[in-house]
Amino acid sequence: MILVKTIVREYYRQNVAFYLMILFFCFGLLSGREHFQMIQVIMSRPSLLIFASIAWLLHVLKSLQFIHFTLKEPEYAFLQDFTLLPSWQQLYEITVCMVLTNAPFLIYGFAMILLGLQLGHSLAALIVLGIFIILLIPATFLFRYRLFHFHTLTGITFQKYFINLPEGRNFFFLRHLLNSKPLLLISSKIYSAFFIIGGAKLFFTDAYDFRLLCLCLFLSGIGLFPLGQEMVNFQSVKLSFERNFPVSVEKIFSQRLTGATILLIPELLLIGYHWFDKVQLFHIADGLLFLVTIMTFWSVYYLTDVSRNEDHIFRLFYVAAVIFVLIMFKVPLLMFSLLILLLTWRILKKNYFNFEPLDAGNK
Amino acid sequence: MLEIKNYRKEYGSHLILELDTLLIPKGVSWFQGVNGSGKSTFFKSVAGIIPFKGQIILNDELEIQKDPVAFRKVVNYSYAEPRYPEFLSGLEIIKYHQKIYRSDLKEVEELISEMGVKSYYRSKIGTYSSGMLKKISLIAAMIGSPKLLLLDEPLTTIDSDSQSILLEYLSTLNLSILIASHHALPVSKLQVNHHFIVENKTIQKKS
Numbered sequence: 067m068i069l070v071k072t073i074v075r076e077y078y079r080q081n082v083a084f085y086l087m088i089l090f091f092c093f094g095l096l097s098g099r100e101h102f103q104m105i106q107v108i109m110s111r112p113s114l115l116i117f118a119s120i121a122w123l124l125h126v127l128k129s130l131q132f133i134h135f136t137l138k139e140p141e142y143a144f145l146q147d148f149t150l151l152p153s154w155q156q157l158y159e160i161t162v163c164m165v166l167t168n169a170p171f172l173i174y175g176f177a178m179i180l181l182g183l184q185l186g187h188s189l190a191a192l193i194v195l196g197i198f199i200i201l202l203i204p205a206t207f208l209f210r211y212r213l214f215h216f217h218t219l220t221g222i223t224f225q226k227y228f229i230n231l232p233e234g235r236n237f238f239f240l241r242h243l244l245n246s247k248p249l250l251l252i253s254s255k256i257y258s259a260f261f262i263i264g265g266a267k268l269f270f271t272d273a274y275d276f277r278l279l280c281l282c283l284f285l286s287g288i289g290l291f292p293l294g295q296e297m298v299n300f301q302s303v304k305l306s307f308e309r310n311f312p313v314s315v316e317k318i319f320s321q322r323l324t325g326a327t328i329l330l331i332p333e334l335l336l337i338g339y340h341w342f343d344k345v346q347l348f349h350i351a352d353g354l355l356f357l358v359t360i361m362t363f364w365s366v367y368y369l370t371d372v373s374r375n376e377d378h379i380f381r382l383f384y385v386a387a388v389i390f391v392l393i394m395f396k397v398p399l400l401m402f403s404l405l406i407l408l409l410t411w412r413i414l415k416k417n418y419f420n421f422e423p424l425d426a427g428n429k
Numbered sequence: 430m431l432e433i434k435n436y437r438k439e440y441g442s443h444l445i446l447e448l449d450t451l452l453i454p455k456g457v458s459w460f461q462g463v464n465g466s467g468k469s470t471f472f473k474s475v476a477g478i479i480p481f482k483g484q485i486i487l488n489d490e491l492e493i494q495k496d497p498v499a500f501r502k503v504v505n506y507s508y509a510e511p512r513y514p515e516f517l518s519g520l521e522i523i524k525y526h527q528k529i530y531r532s533d534l535k536e537v538e539e540l541i542s543e544m545g546v547k548s549y550y551r552s553k554i555g556t557y558s559s560g561m562l563k564k565i566s567l568i569a570a571m572i573g574s575p576k577l578l579l580l581d582e583p584l585t586t587i588d589s590d591s592q593s594i595l596l597e598y599l600s601t602l603n604l605s606i607l608i609a610s611h612h613a614l615p616v617s618k619l620q621v622n623h624h625f626i627v628e629n630k631t632i633q634k635k636s
Contacts, residue, residue, distance in 0.1 A: 421480070
């Protein structure tokens with residue numbers, strides 16, 4: 067099972083924190099009973115399955131994107147010989163690989179099917195099963211096609227579809243995302259836009275005043291976590307030569323802040339456009355700073371040893387819950403921004419020169 | 430020139446290299462060792478790329494932990510297997526180094542033209558062979574005003590003409606050079622002054 071040992075293991079190694087975060091927030095914000103109720107509602111109204119399908123489609127695309135770009139790496143070049151295996155074995159291994167990389171949503175989906183059958187919603191259960199087949203069979207064949215065109219497809223990138231970005235260091239990460247992880251970039255933008263625009267639309271029907279903006283930005287900020295994780299992956303693997311550079315921590319700090327600001331330009335514009343007539347300018351400026359600050363924090367968070375510890379991620383959940391409560395008590399985001407900036411600085415100062423790059427043991 | 434004290438490097442619980450003391454004099458030093466002996470780990474430690482326990486002191490004045498920026502300013506490193514973002518061009522990598530070290534390209538112009546890098550360095554790195562990439566990495570390591578140059582397997586993957594050009598160029602430099610290599614260096618103007626053996630999780634001076 068070479069694909070499991072290479073692709074699947076690497077996929078979860080790179081995404082473990084992402085899934086833990088999703089797990090803690092999904093099952094932290096909603097109890098098991100609430101999930102049960104939500105599934106009950108969805109299964110009784112199959113049209114709602116469209117939303118679940120979109121999320122599952124994005125997940126399948128995420129796994130395919132990972133496979134495509136992983137196969138471009140020189141250390142995976144030996145997998146080109148995979149096509150020499152008997153066809154049945156190829157198909158079996160590819161199918162297992164696709165099922166395992168998509169296991170998080172498949173498990174949730176199968177729980178939906180079981181509950182649907184128990185509650186007598188056989189049609190909805192059948193539709194969920196159909197969605198799985200529709201999503202996974204083409205994905206399996208696309209993966210096989212990728213393996214059969216190992217070298218001819220390696221040139222596929224997405225950067226050429228975008229405008230030419232400036233060449234400076236501050237744009238490296240954005241160029242990397244456009245080049246290798248466009249889905250991650252696009253999905254994070256959709257996620258942020260959902261809260262920023264959705265909150266603005268709800269504003270006049272809500273009694274939360276400026277706190278609604280704060281909550282929307284708080285949730286958007288949490289969604290930036292995978293981008294921060296990817297930034298550290300990128301720097302560890304493709305920019306490790308920078309660690310030999312004579313660059314001070316102050317310079318790295320300002321570089322991270324600038325990089326975060328560039329990355330968040332669409333969000334910052336959206337906030338300005340949708341909220342300028344709803345809350346005071348101070349709160350907008352406060353929100354912009356908060357978003358930039360939290361992105362900067364995520365970009366250094368992985369430099370700490372404790373960040374790879376499950377318990378620590380769990381503690382983060384409690385910190386998030388406290389921030390949530392304090393926002394409700396009208397504590398301004400500026401206070402959190404300053405605290406997060408201080409913490410970011412401290413992490414960088416303490417860990418930048420002592421951080422073990424993620425692939426240091428490989429070579 | 431370079432002094433190592435109580436050095437220890439582990440990955441998890443796996444000991445890679447341990448040194449009580451090691452003195453590396455000025456000049457050209459060759460570090461010989463089989464695959465996995467710890468040559469690259471040692472070089473990366475000296476370059477500040479990976480953390481370690483112990484002290485590394487350059488010219489009795491600069492210690493890597495205490496003066497991380499000043500130390501890195503005078504110690505340059507070239508990877509055995511360099512990796513760069515594939516969307517950058519070789520020229521962008523060279524210019525990036527030039528910007529960091531506030532240097533003009535005069536010091537490496539000769540290498541750029543003689544090693545045949547000009548013919549491809551405007552293309553994206555994703556299209557390079559390993560030898561083409563290695564040349565970019567070697568040139569980038571020469572930028573600035575290093576006092577110590579660490580070259581990890583510098584001759585692997587590059588053609589024999591480029592090897593000769595590189596060795597001849599290195600012989601003209603007035604700085605200390607550490608070279609990690611499985612094999613003895615080919616006969617050239619570059620004279621190896623010191624020979625170290627990396628084995629059994631330690632480093633010993635042979636000559």
